[in-house]
Amino acid sequence: EVQLVESGGGLVHFGVPLRLSCVASGFTFNIYAMSWVRQAPGKGPEWISAISGSGADSHYADSVKGRFFVSRDNSKKTLYLQLNDLRPDDTALYFCAKDRNNGLVAALEIWGQGTMVTVSS
Amino acid sequence: QSALTQPASVSGFREQSITIPCTATSGDVGDYQYVSWYQQHPDKAPKLVIYGVTNRPSGVSNRFSGSKSGNTASLTISGLQPADEADYYCSSKTTSSTVVFGTGTKVTVL
Numbered sequence: 074e075v076q077l078v079e080s081g082g083g084l085v086h087f088g089v090p091l092r093l094s095c096v097a098s099g100f101t102f103n104i105y106a107m108s109w110v111r112q113a114p115g116k117g118p119e120w121i122s123a124i125s126g127s128g129a130d131s132h133y134a135d136s137v138k139g140r141f142f143v144s145r146d147n148s149k150k151t152l153y154l155q156l157n158d159l160r161p162d163d164t165a166l167y168f169c170a171k172d173r174n175n176g177l178v179a180a181l182e183i184w185g186q187g188t189m190v191t192v193s194s
Numbered sequence: 195q196s197a198l199t200q201p202a203s204v205s206g207f208r209e210q211s212i213t214i215p216c217t218a219t220s221g222d223v224g225d226y227q228y229v230s231w232y233q234q235h236p237d238k239a240p241k242l243v244i245y246g247v248t249n250r251p252s253g254v255s256n257r258f259s260g261s262k263s264g265n266t267a268s269l270t271i272s273g274l275q276p277a278d279e280a281d282y283y284c285s286s287k288t289t290s291s292t293v294v295f296g297t298g299t300k301v302t303v304l
Contacts, residue, residue: 117295118283120285123293178287181242184240
């Protein structure tokens, strides 16, 4: 079964770093781009980052550029998101998602269940 | 700043067809060929129902179809069913290799 399972969320104080993980199973992880998408309570999804299958290329939304960093360990079939300089408006459910291609084509066909990040001031 | 505008709500009767437009209000979605559509039920992750403007993933009902005209992409749901009641979001890759989501449309089945 194709599956993505996120972990690492929690309640953190303003400025405290956090690292999210997303473990993949059921598909050849290293040939697909992966994205992180977040959704604040009662709001629509917001794409925040993507990384190519090899990990050589990464992209970020302006809202997180310079604070969040995406990486992947293909040997462990795991995607990561390092969250630095967290602010209250980063509070959201964070999803990882599998793209349909090696590069970013923004067709996110498999999603995890999400991990909640709450930033208190 | 990229923006994809959708109507806040669309409704229709069971078995009717509805169409949800998604209009790109800035030029950085290029020729708008990387449009996807997602269905999201409450407390669930989004589900891809259309990609590449018109393509349907395996397992998605053929009642869902996508199209594009100029800077407006559209999702049509035919034969509307109660299970189609959900939030729908368009998205597009931009020319700077980021992704933008639409403002979202709540579909109600009357």
